Amino acid sequence: MNEMKKNLKLIKNNKTKCPTCGNFSVKSSYPFCSQRCSSIDLGKWFDGKYSIPSVEDPDGLDIVKLSEKDKS
Numbered sequence: 001m002n003e004m005k006k007n008l009k010l011i012k013n014n015k016t017k018c019p020t021c022g023n024f025s026v027k028s029s030y031p032f033c034s035q036r037c038s039s040i041d042l043g044k045w046f047d048g049k050y051s052i053p054s055v056e057d058p059d060g061l062d063i064v065k066l067s068e069k070d071k072s
């Protein structure tokens, strides 16, 4: 029960836990505890972005094929 009270206090104080390591976040690098954790999380996002173009590529090829059909 004490844990719940603690959590409520943390929400009131607007203290968020770092998504990367779980430490309390700092204003300067919100919502992370440090710039290091911020860049680690950014790295995760970039990894995800790299996988998106390979999924979208087939559509791009289809558009090219259609425009080639119009020409001929």
Ligand SMILES: [Zn+2]
Binding pocket: 018, 019, 020, 021, 022, 023, 032, 033, 034, 037
């Ligand atoms: Zn952290």
